[in-house]
Each structure stands twice: as C-alpha cells, then as structure tokens.
Amino acid sequence: MKLFDTHIHSQFSPDGRMTMREAVRAAEKFGLGGVSFTDHFDVDAPGDNSHFSFDPVNQQNQIEKLQKETSLFIGKGIELGLQPNALSSAARAVSMFNFDVIIASIHFVDGIDPYHDKYYDLRQERVAYGRYLESIYECISGYKDFDILGHFDYITRYSPYLNKTLSMSEYGDFLDPILINLAQNGKALEINTNTYRKRGGSTPFLDIAVIKHFRQVGGEYMTLGSDAHDSERVGDGLKSAAATLLDAGFEHFTYFAGRKAVRVKIT
Numbered sequence: 001m002k003l004f005d006t007h008i009h010s011q012f013s014p015d016g017r018m019t020m021r022e023a024v025r026a027a028e029k030f031g032l033g034g035v036s037f038t039d040h041f042d043v044d045a046p047g048d049n050s051h052f053s054f055d056p057v058n059q060q061n062q063i064e065k066l067q068k069e070t071s072l073f074i075g076k077g078i079e080l081g082l083q084p085n086a087l088s089s090a091a092r093a094v095s096m097f098n099f100d101v102i103i104a105s106i107h108f109v110d111g112i113d114p115y116h117d118k119y120y121d122l123r124q125e126r127v128a129y130g131r132y133l134e135s136i137y138e139c140i141s142g143y144k145d146f147d148i149l150g151h152f153d154y155i156t157r158y159s160p161y162l163n164k165t166l167s168m169s170e171y172g173d174f175l176d177p178i179l180i181n182l183a184q185n186g187k188a189l190e191i192n193t194n195t196y197r198k199r200g201g202s203t204p205f206l207d208i209a210v211i212k213h214f215r216q217v218g219g220e221y222m223t224l225g226s227d228a229h230d231s232e233r234v235g236d237g238l239k240s241a242a243a244t245l246l247d248a249g250f251e252h253f254t255y256f257a258g259r260k261a262v263r264v265k266i267t
C-alpha cells in the first residue's frame with residue numbers, strides 16, 4: 001500500500017517554502033502514491049491576512065505540467081478558509097474552478113487567528129477551544145461545497161494551555177455535532193499530522209476516541225495530511241496516522257480525485 005498526502009502547500013501559498021517540483025520529488029523519495037496541493041485560500045481574511053489566496057489557473061497549469069513528469073497522483077486542491085460570515089463569498093470563489101479536492105479549514109474565530117495570543121486573552125481553555133469548535137460547526141452547517149474538514153484541532157497547536165488535546169471525554173459535546181454533520185453529508189475527516197508536533201514546550205496528541213466516534217456515527221472517509229509547507233515534512237507522520245485509523249476500526253484511508261472519494265485499503 002502506498003500512502004497519499006492529501007494536504008500540502010507549495011509556493012502558491014504565502015507561507016509555502018517549497019516549489020511544487022520539490023514537493024513531488026520529496027513525495028517520490030518518501031514512496032507516497034500521491035499528493036494533493038491544497039494551497040491557502042482564505043476568503044475575507046481579517047487583518048493583514050488578505051494575501052492568503054492564490055490564482056487557481058496558475059496553480060493548476062503548474063500541476064498539469066508536473067503530472068507529465070511523474071507517475072504519482074497529483075491532486076488539484078485548495079485549502080478553503082471558512083468563516084461563518086463569509087460563506088457565500090467562499091462558495092462564489094470556488095465555483096469558478098474545478099478541483100480534485102476542497103479542504104474546508106477554520107483559521108479564524110470571530111475575526112481573530114488563534115495563532116495569535118490575543119485570542120486567548122481572558123479566556124479559559126474550555127471557552128477558547130469550545131468557541132473554535134462552535135465556529136467549525138457554524139461553517140459546515142452553512143456551507144457544503146467541500147470534501148474534507150481540515151485540522152479540527154488546529155487551535156491546540158498554538159494555545160497557551162497545558163492541555164493540548166481535544167479529547168472526546170472533555171470536548172465531546174462540541175465534537176459530536178461536528179462529526180455527525182460530516183458523516184451525514186458524506187464528508188471526510190482529516191488526521192493532520194502537523195498538529196502533533198512540539199510547539200512552545202508541549203505536544204498536542206490525537207485522541208483516538210474522536211476517530212472511533214466518527215466511525216460510530218457513520219463516518220466513512222478519513223484522509224491523512226501532513227500539512228507540509230516544506231519538502232522535509234512531505235508524508236511526515238502518515239504511517240502512524242494510518243496505524244491509528246486501523247486501531248480505530250477504519251480499514252481504508254481516502255484521497256479525492258475529481259471531487260470523488262477514492263478509498264485505499266490499509267495494509
């Protein structure tokens with residue numbers, strides 16, 4: 001079995017630190033079956049984040065060139081940043097292009113990026129994490145044109161709290177409606193391995209109960225993404241993420257081609 005990295009960023013993302021060709025070479029070296037370039041596209045991003053978008057025509061032309069050079073599957077993707085008050089502009093933006101895969105990600109909560117300390121001012125952990133999860137639910141309730149929910153636990157990467165895990169036992173009341181919504185709409189949940197790395201002295205980890213619960217409520221599709229922004233991280237952590245899927249009762253991981261789910265048996 002070859003793994004597929006369904007979430008990587010190229011030079012078309014403002015924070016991308018690899019060219020598409022470097023990413024493809026890294027994926028070949030790693031032995032992956034394919035990658036999807038999901039560059040940042042945040043609609044109506046607040047503050048100084050308006051540069052978090054790209055021209056899909058240029059990005060897709062470049063992908064088509066690379067597709068001729070490799071036997072790897074290379075997906076035309078987008079990481080669409082959603083906010084509850086900008087869902088119709090997000091829909092308009094993506095409707096103009098054809099993608100293999102659309103990842104819906106929530107990068108801002110009430111106009112603030114939880115990457116910045118300001119978000120945590122005067123908030124207790126449960127309020128800060130809970131509001132992030134509520135925002136995810138608001139977005140996926142009002143917007144359906146996507147395939148994967150990206151990094152549901154993004155906020156734990158940057159939070160100042162000791163607890164950096166959104167566990168089912170502590171956050172199940174927020175997670176349950178999200179997982180049910182995804183399952184009922186045939187959407188995929190992502191294990192984003194970029195989250196489970198040491199930052200600021202502690203390392204978030206994934207609670208397998210979240211993946212198990214997604215399966216229990218009827219979730220069928222799980223994707224694996226490194227969220228790599230440089231060539232060293234392409235494919236990073238995907239092997240152990242696939243093992244986690246098996247432990248949670250999933251026999252397949254998924255990638256998307258032409259917006260259709262393709263399941264690959266984990267062996």
Ligand SMILES: [Zn+2]
Nearest residue numbers: 079105150151
């Ligand atoms: Zn993201």
Ligand SMILES: [Zn+2]
Nearest residue numbers: 007009079227
């Ligand atoms: Zn990303």
